Amino acid sequence: xxxxxxxxxxxxxxxxxxxxxxxxxxxxxxxxxxxxxxxxxxxxxxxxxxxxxxxxxxxxxxxxxxxxxxxxxxxxxxxxxxxxxxxxxxxxxxxxxxxxxxxxxxxxxxxxxxxxxxxxxxxxxxxxxxxxxxxxxxxxxxxxxxxxxxxxxxxxxxxxxxxxxxxxxxxxxxxxxxxxxxxxxxxxxxxxxxxxxxxxxxxxxxxxxxxxxxxxxxxxxxxxxxxxxxxxxxxxxxxxxxxxxxxxxxxxxxxxxxxxxxxxxxxxxxxxxxxxxxxxxxxxxxxxxxxxxxxxxxxxxxxxxxxxxxxxxxxxxxxxxxxxxxxxxxxxxxxxxxxxxxxxxxxxxxxx
Amino acid sequence: xxxxxxxxxxxxxxxxxxxxxxxxxxxxxxxxxxxxxxxxxxxxxxxxxxxxxxxxxxxxxxxxxxxxxxxxxxxxxxxxxxxxxxxxxxxxxxxxxxxxxxxxxxxxxxxxxxxxxxxxxxxxxxxxxxxxxxxxxxxxxxxxxxxxxxxxxxxxxxxxxxxxxxxxxxxxxxxxxxxxxxxxxxxxxxxxxxxxxxxxxxxxxxxxxxxxxxxxxxxxxxxxxxxxxxxxxxxxxxxxxxxxxxxxxxxxxxxxxxxxxxxxxxxxxxxxxxxxxxxxxxxxxxxxxxxxxxxxxxxxxxxxxxxxxxxxxxxxxxxxxxxxxxxxxxxxxxxxxxxxxxxxxxxxxxxx
Numbered sequence: 001x002x003x004x005x006x007x008x009x010x011x012x013x014x015x016x017x018x019x020x021x022x023x024x025x026x027x028x029x030x031x032x033x034x035x036x037x038x039x040x041x042x043x044x045x046x047x048x049x050x051x052x053x054x055x056x057x058x059x060x061x062x063x064x065x066x067x068x069x070x071x072x073x074x075x076x077x078x079x080x081x082x083x084x085x086x087x088x089x090x091x092x093x094x095x096x097x098x099x100x101x102x103x104x105x106x107x108x109x110x111x112x113x114x115x116x117x118x119x120x121x122x123x124x125x126x127x128x129x130x131x132x133x134x135x136x137x138x139x140x141x142x143x144x145x146x147x148x149x150x151x152x153x154x155x156x157x158x159x160x161x162x163x164x165x166x167x168x169x170x171x172x173x174x175x176x177x178x179x180x181x182x183x184x185x186x187x188x189x190x191x192x193x194x195x196x197x198x199x200x201x202x203x204x205x206x207x208x209x210x211x212x213x214x215x216x217x218x219x220x221x222x223x224x225x226x227x228x229x230x231x232x233x234x235x236x237x238x239x240x241x242x243x244x245x246x247x248x249x250x251x252x253x254x255x256x257x258x259x260x261x262x263x264x265x266x267x268x269x270x271x272x273x274x275x276x277x278x279x280x281x282x283x284x285x286x287x288x289x290x291x292x293x294x295x296x297x298x299x300x301x302x303x304x305x306x307x308x309x310x311x312x313x314x315x316x317x318x319x320x321x322x323x324x325x326x327x328x329x330x331x332x333x334x335x336x337x338x339x340x341x342x343x344x345x346x347x348x349x350x351x352x
Numbered sequence: 353x354x355x356x357x358x359x360x361x362x363x364x365x366x367x368x369x370x371x372x373x374x375x376x377x378x379x380x381x382x383x384x385x386x387x388x389x390x391x392x393x394x395x396x397x398x399x400x401x402x403x404x405x406x407x408x409x410x411x412x413x414x415x416x417x418x419x420x421x422x423x424x425x426x427x428x429x430x431x432x433x434x435x436x437x438x439x440x441x442x443x444x445x446x447x448x449x450x451x452x453x454x455x456x457x458x459x460x461x462x463x464x465x466x467x468x469x470x471x472x473x474x475x476x477x478x479x480x481x482x483x484x485x486x487x488x489x490x491x492x493x494x495x496x497x498x499x500x501x502x503x504x505x506x507x508x509x510x511x512x513x514x515x516x517x518x519x520x521x522x523x524x525x526x527x528x529x530x531x532x533x534x535x536x537x538x539x540x541x542x543x544x545x546x547x548x549x550x551x552x553x554x555x556x557x558x559x560x561x562x563x564x565x566x567x568x569x570x571x572x573x574x575x576x577x578x579x580x581x582x583x584x585x586x587x588x589x590x591x592x593x594x595x596x597x598x599x600x601x602x603x604x605x606x607x608x609x610x611x612x613x614x615x616x617x618x619x620x621x622x623x624x625x626x627x628x629x630x631x632x633x634x635x636x637x638x639x640x641x642x643x644x645x646x647x648x649x650x651x652x653x654x655x656x657x658x659x660x661x662x663x664x665x666x667x668x669x670x671x672x673x674x675x676x677x678x679x680x681x682x683x684x685x686x687x688x689x690x691x692x693x694x695x696x697x698x699x700x701x702x703x704x
Contacts, residue, residue, distance in 0.1 A: 222551075223619065223620035224433075224619045224621070230617055234613075235609035235612045237638050240642070242639040244613065257586075267575065268575035283587055287587070290592070
């Protein structure tokens, strides 16, 4: 059941994208022609949504180098591990982390069962849409909201709730589904690396059970290659039925130094390719840069205030400060979103 | 470097096995003939080291059923998750867990740097080979030994130590390398499931960093699909060099209820196929049996006192008691090792 719906999402998105793109090029092509055109495009340009320039060239040169069996930098397939941060790296994260919007929505949904929340913070602030008061509640308030909104059910129930929300909720300013706000150039990059026998992982500060219901189909990355933060869970076996119960307690925060630790624990190899957009990804970048094999560190710099959002050193979300300094010092590749990306979101392909 | 040595191990084992097996059948076959014969054998019998009977038939019938697109029990490839316990399930575990032998050896290696161990338990017992005294030290003593022998270095240093030990140490009674004591029928089963598009995982109570240096090549299962117990680690970044330091503290014990929790956290799907040999695997079996998709639960019962060891309800290692009861009650498949397996270890193929 879970899978069937996921397949519907992937089918919807991919088919819509591909069809829309090619229909906009030529209204009367047959399906067969469309398919041959896709293959042709992939063969001639693996990253069609990227503008020509240093960034795109650096990525392609690196991949060509490490996959060339005659190169001194050739890397065995088993070692071609690529890790991608999610928020602000594969999809947008403004004006709030999307998982934060989910948590607030979930609190409102649960409110009728909790009359005491009308007077109890941080719930009161959420129910009154008082963002100023919510901010005053600080990190402790946020953690309380996340735990309340993410626990108290089985893992399977929770994933159904997430799927339902993603199928219906709209982004507050863009007014599209949240999963429409993934980055087309990054979808191409993931696919390009997979086509070159890289094993791709999502390594996100976001919750694993929040990501899994959609990330597998949207990014084409299997659930067991999606790594994130976790709350504690308990095994329950009653009446011959085994379930995983979600508990209101933090288990692991997959951010900063947590990222290389999770990569070590869950992947067991240093990445050769890492992509992120904030200081929360810096330790993952450092871990990748220390790989004795030739590695590639890629930072997304949010420079596009028109099509997306522009922010870096002073942002309350996705702060990129120390990471930007080290990337500049060490010559890591930095994506200038405004300059390097032809389109940001898949739906722009249909609008062109 | 890590990989090259791993490849050597896999090459040595696979080549030795295949060559020895076929050379014993026919001394003057050409390489080409050998290759065509392997393919033929796989096609006619995917489990050649298994005797014909109910157990083998049950496995093959199940795989045929869930991979047949016309069957009502057909299962999508993404959902074909198979999880295997390791100790006593993929390799032997008597008279001590092999990782326990490693820990004791490591304590002896480290002893010259720790003169205080001559009078301090549980180290004194280890250094004096006083197993009776060691047993008296109980679980706390064992944990102390494991933490001392497994921590204090980087993850990469530790894995090199494990590899070196496995290349040189011999099993106390069988007098062969520990990695020679994997079960030939289970190697075939893993391969058979992989050939049917199952994604295979090791889900062991053993340490992940103890398993990864050899299990990938010996079982043909990628490192990121090897799940085990963990000690705590710390990220260290000094002089532009990032390392994972191993700390003397337990992080996660992947046994009993820990197994379904780790499967949920790291795989994100319920298995449809689980294989284990002790009560420590029972919760994983229950979790698999509760899968709404058709599932298969497989217990190895150690019944062969001649070729391996015979033990179950009263064993100090790999105790199979409640698991055996539930398997019988629910009709799970139980391997009778003495009856169902033509050979136990790969090296027996050359001795036949």
